[in-house]
Amino acid sequence: MSDMTVDLIREPETGSVAGEINFKLGYPDAQSAQRAYDDTDLNRAITAYRFFYPTVSGAAIVQGDLDCGLVPNKVFGVMHSGPEQVLYTTNNDTPYGPLLLDLGIGPLVIELQPGPLIVCSIDVNQRWVADMGLPGPDAGKGGKHILVPPGFKGELPSGNGIYVHEASSNLQIVGARALPVGGDVEGAKTRLTTIKVYPLDSKTEWSEPQWKDLTGVEQQGTPLAYERDFKFWEVLHKTVDHEPAYEGYHNEYGELAALGIEKGKPFAPDARMKDILTRAAAIANDEMRVQSFADRRPDRFPWPGRKWEWASLRYEDGDFNTALYTDLEAREKWFYQAIGASPAMFRRDAQAGSLYWLGLRDTTGAYLDGGRNYRLTVPLPVPGHLFWSVTVYETDTRSQIRTDQNKAALRSMFELKDLSGGSAELFFGPETPAGKEGRWIKTTPGKGWFVYFRIYGPQAAAFDGSWKPGDFERVG
Numbered sequence: 001m002s003d004m005t006v007d008l009i010r011e012p013e014t015g016s017v018a019g020e021i022n023f024k025l026g027y028p029d030a031q032s033a034q035r036a037y038d039d040t041d042l043n044r045a046i047t048a049y050r051f052f053y054p055t056v057s058g059a060a061i062v063q064g065d066l067d068c069g070l071v072p073n074k075v076f077g078v079m080h081s082g083p084e085q086v087l088y089t090t091n092n093d094t095p096y097g098p099l100l101l102d103l104g105i106g107p108l109v110i111e112l113q114p115g116p117l118i119v120c121s122i123d124v125n126q127r128w129v130a131d132m133g134l135p136g137p138d139a140g141k142g143g144k145h146i147l148v149p150p151g152f153k154g155e156l157p158s159g160n161g162i163y164v165h166e167a168s169s170n171l172q173i174v175g176a177r178a179l180p181v182g183g184d185v186e187g188a189k190t191r192l193t194t195i196k197v198y199p200l201d202s203k204t205e206w207s208e209p210q211w212k213d214l215t216g217v218e219q220q221g222t223p224l225a226y227e228r229d230f231k232f233w234e235v236l237h238k239t240v241d242h243e244p245a246y247e248g249y250h251n252e253y254g255e256l257a258a259l260g261i262e263k264g265k266p267f268a269p270d271a272r273m274k275d276i277l278t279r280a281a282a283i284a285n286d287e288m289r290v291q292s293f294a295d296r297r298p299d300r301f302p303w304p305g306r307k308w309e310w311a312s313l314r315y316e317d318g319d320f321n322t323a324l325y326t327d328l329e330a331r332e333k334w335f336y337q338a339i340g341a342s343p344a345m346f347r348r349d350a351q352a353g354s355l356y357w358l359g360l361r362d363t364t365g366a367y368l369d370g371g372r373n374y375r376l377t378v379p380l381p382v383p384g385h386l387f388w389s390v391t392v393y394e395t396d397t398r399s400q401i402r403t404d405q406n407k408a409a410l411r412s413m414f415e416l417k418d419l420s421g422g423s424a425e426l427f428f429g430p431e432t433p434a435g436k437e438g439r440w441i442k443t444t445p446g447k448g449w450f451v452y453f454r455i456y457g458p459q460a461a462a463f464d465g466s467w468k469p470g471d472f473e474r475v476g
Contacts, residue, residue, distance in 0.1 A: 020032070021035060038272075038276065041258075041259065041273065042276050042279065042280055042283075044255055044258055044259060045276060045277050045281075045284075046280045046287070048252065048256055049232070049280055049281055049284035049285070050284050050287070050288060050332050051252050051255075052236055052252070052256070053332070053335055053336065054126040054331070054335040055125045055126070055236060055239055055240075056223050056236050056239070057088070057335060057339060058122070058123070058124045058173060058239075058339075059124060059235050059239045060220075060221055060222050060223040060235075061087070061173055061221045061222075062100060062171065062173065063221075064087070064219050064220050064222075065098050065219075066100075068212075068217055068219050069212055070099075070212065071100070072100040072101060072102040072171070073102050073105070073108075073206075073209065074207070074209055074210065075209065075210050075212055076097065076099045076197075076209050076210070076211050077097060077098040077099070077211070077214045078096070078189050078192045078193060078211055078213055078214065079096050079097075079098075079189075079213065079214035079216075080096075080185050080189065080215045081095075081096050082215075082216070082400065082408070083400040083402040083403075083407075084216060084217065084219065084402075085214075085217075085219040085221070085399075085400070086219060086220045086222055086224070086397055086399045087222060087339060087399060088337060088338050088399060089337055089339070089393055089398060089452055090399070090400065091389060091391045091400070091409055091452070091454065092400075092408070092409055092411075093389045093409065093454065093456070094118070094177040094178060094179055094180060095177065095178055095180065095185060095188045095189045095192060095215075096176070096192075097174075097175070097176035097177070097193075097195065098173075098175060098176075098214075099174040099175075099176060099195075099197065100172070100173065100174070101121075101171070101172040101174055101197065102171060102172075103147060103148070103149035103150075103167055103169075103171075103172060104149065104170045105199060105204055106149065106152070106199055106200060106201050106204055107147060107148045107152060107154075107156070107200040107201070108146070108198070108199055109145070109146050109147075109196075109197065109198055109199070109200055110132060110144075110146075110174070110195065110196070110197055111143075111144050111145075111195070111196040111197075112132060112133055112138065112142050112143060113142050114141050114142035115142070115178075116133075116134060116140060116178065116181060116191075117132070117133035117134065117140065117176060117177070117178055117195070118133050118134050118135055118176070118177040118178075119132035119136065119174065119175070119176045119195070120132070120175050120342045121147060121165065121167070121173070121175075122172070122175075122340050122341075123169035123171065123173070123243075123246075124169050125168070125246060125249075126335065126339065127169075127246070127318075128318030128319055128340075128342045128343070129147065129166075129167050129168065130145060130147065130163075131342050131343065131344050131353070132145045132163070133176075135342070135344035135353030136344075137163050138161070142161070143162065144161060144162050144163070145163045146162065146163065146164045147165050147167050147172055148165065148166045148167060150168060150169065150244045150246075151244065152166075168244075168246045168248075169246065170243060170244065171243060173340075175340060176192055176195055177192075178192045179386065179387075183413050183414055189213070189215075192211075221339075222397070222398070223235065224397060227281065227285055228281050228282045228285045229281055230274055230277055230278045230281070232281045233259075233261065233267070233281070236256075236261060237261045237267040240263050241264065245263055259273070259277065260273060288332055288333075288336040291329065291332055291333050291336070292332075292333050292336040292337050293360060293395065293450070295333060302357060302468075303465060303468040306469075306471055307359070307360075307361040307362070307363070307471045308358065308359050308468075308469065309357065309360070310356075310357065310358065311334070311337075311338070311356035311452055312330055312338075312341070312345075312356070317343050318342045318343040319341070320334075336398070337393075337398045338398075353457070354454060354455065354456045354457075354458070355454070355455045356452050356454050357452070357453045357469075358450060358451075358452060359376075359452075359471075359472060360450035361471075361472070362471060363472065363473050363474075364474075367448055368428075368443075368448060368449050368451075368472060369448065370430065370445050370446060370448065370449055371430060371443075371445035371446060372429060372430075372474055373430070373433070373474065373476045374427070374429055374473060374474055374475060375425055375427055375428075375475045376390070376425070376426045376428065376469065376471075376472050377423050377424070377426075378390075378423060378425075378426060378469050378470070379423050379467055379468070379469065379470075380419060380420070380421060380423055380424055382412065382467070383460070383461035383462045383467050384412075384455040384456055384457050384462070385457030385458075385459065386457035387411065387413045387456050388412045388453070388454060388455045389409050389410065389411040389412060389453075389454050390410050390426060390451050390453050390454075391409040391451060391452050392408050392409070392428065392441045392449050392451050393408070393449060393450055393451065394444075394447055394448070395449060396447060396448075401441070401443065401449055403442045403443070403444055404442075405441070407441060407442070408441060410439060410441060415439065425439065426441075427440040427441075427475075428440070428441050428472070429443055429475075429476075430442060430443055430444070431476065
């Protein structure tokens, strides 16, 4: 041990282990100390960026909703989403109901009527708080879900049809979805407005929330405009400062404090730190893109001999925890290209609410190219109780592809509702396939794209390997 210590602490004439940091009598010289701090701060900032990316992305979702006219506790939204809504890997399989809730006034009740509703609540850090409706404890039979703010000490009701969920931030991002039974989109949108929200304490001042139709409304709900520059850190500081600290992030808040971001204190980095934070944002974002689209983990493949990957990895519980640790690789990959997570989304068994696969390469292993034409063969029937879809996203925005076709998905309840036979061929590319227009999504030359293949209510064949889609094949 003493030999190792002597070897690591070297005199100026021999240099440090890295060849850049010099010591004399065991002390660093001023230039070496500054270099070490620059390296330390940059590494710390890269790590913090990757960990808190979901928080900044969550803040962008909230800001996007606010910009569209939603108001926490007062104005909720309903929409059949499309390419005009820039949100990470959302889809238009079902209408959405975005609700912003502020638990600063006390616990709020979300009351659901029986029916095909899928509801999830996450906090601004995109930590899972509650599943409700079909994937929740009420299983679509209706019930009262109580969202409890951090630190609440009052009494809470209990009994049949009452479900209590403890939140880790006052601001809640609630995403509600209504299944369009029989393809009835308007009926599904109306069903969303049957969701009742009100305070648990009847003495709390409250007015009935209004519902605003956001269908067709332009929306930007991502940090794309600033994810690679200094504003990323300004948004993070504002969010950390606004919300109660989450106990589970105790160590990570320490990383931020070392960078000058601390709850209750101003964020005013000097020129040196601002430069380091700006560089860290660009570096970390590049690293997350590589991890998301060039994943190296051997467990990413659901089927041997196929190019498809799991959209998310490992044993997710809603917060990416395994029995021994938080799977940071899985967490980072998911939140770079998507929003929200819950136990029902990726549990790999036949009881899961939904199942997602990521497709980004063709049969040769090459990335999907917007200038080429492809065919995807899907064996029928697809093993799902509810429905399935294939949605196309641009790699640049990680959002629904936007072309003059104004269409990003092929869905079993709509375009593909009349499928029959043992398989179906779907088409993707810049050129319209003759006679197959209804099963085609247009792509853009010069841009990359990827897809999510989703099954809602998956059955056993989706897990045991007896069913699997083909890979993308180049045609023409």
